[in-house]
Amino acid sequence: xxxxxxxxxxxxxxxxxxIAGFAPYELLLGGVVALILSLLISRYVxxxxxxxxxxxxxxxxxxxxxVFLYRLVLANFDMAxxxxxxxxxxxxxxxxxxxxxxSDFKKLVLANTITLTPGTLSLDVEDDGVLxxxxxxxxxxxxxxxxxxxxxxxxxxxGKAE
Numbered sequence: 001x002x003x004x005x006x007x008x009x010x011x012x013x014x015x016x017x018x019i020a021g022f023a024p025y026e027l028l029l030g031g032v033v034a035l036i037l038s039l040l041i042s043r044y045v046x047x048x049x050x051x052x053x054x055x056x057x058x059x060x061x062x063x064x065x066x067v068f069l070y071r072l073v074l075a076n077f078d079m080a081x082x083x084x085x086x087x088x089x090x091x092x093x094x095x096x097x098x099x100x101x102x103s104d105f106k107k108l109v110l111a112n113t114i115t116l117t118p119g120t121l122s123l124d125v126e127d128d129g130v131l132x133x134x135x136x137x138x139x140x141x142x143x144x145x146x147x148x149x150x151x152x153x154x155x156x157x158x159g160k161a162e
Contacts, residue, residue, distance in 0.1 A: 007049050009034050038159035064156045068113055071152065079118040082136070093137035097145045098129045099154055104158045113153050120149060 005057070016030030065069040082088050097114070101107050111122035111130050129142065130150070138148050 003048040004045050008042045008045045009038035012037050015055045036054045091137045092135050094133050095131050095145045097149050098142040
């Protein structure tokens with residue numbers, strides 16, 4: 001019961017903060033409202049999560065997203081350079097990038113991250129990899145593709161960094 005109450009409080013308070021803002025009085029008022037509402041509805045809530053979920057969320061926001069944004073900027077510069085230098089050779093290919101991720105959700109996040117990075121497009125998610133169209137494929141093996149495209153992301157999502 002306590003776990004459901006804390007989970008409801010966190011969800012309600014975060015929703016309040018996202019809507020109302022980060023002003024100190026809004027944080028305090030949101031905390032009070034979330035506390036009262038979570039006490040009232042916690043027995044009816046159908047979800048609960050532990051400390052590891054909260055830590056995972058913070059890790060995603062403060063580590064994964066900055067790494068993604070950094071790689072996104074690099075990929076944009078690379079694609080802009082290729083567009084502005086038409087003589088620059090490209091090697092478009094469809095490659096299978098192996099993944100050690102077990103969770104379907106993590107595979108989905110990885111595939112979407114790959115798609116959002118210019119020069120790559122996820123076509124399909126298979127049991128042990130992601131099928132990717134790559135504008136300038138580098139390497140000849142799955143492990144080389146993984147190192148170039150997804151290793152940083154996969155290790156941050158909790159996959160095997162090889």
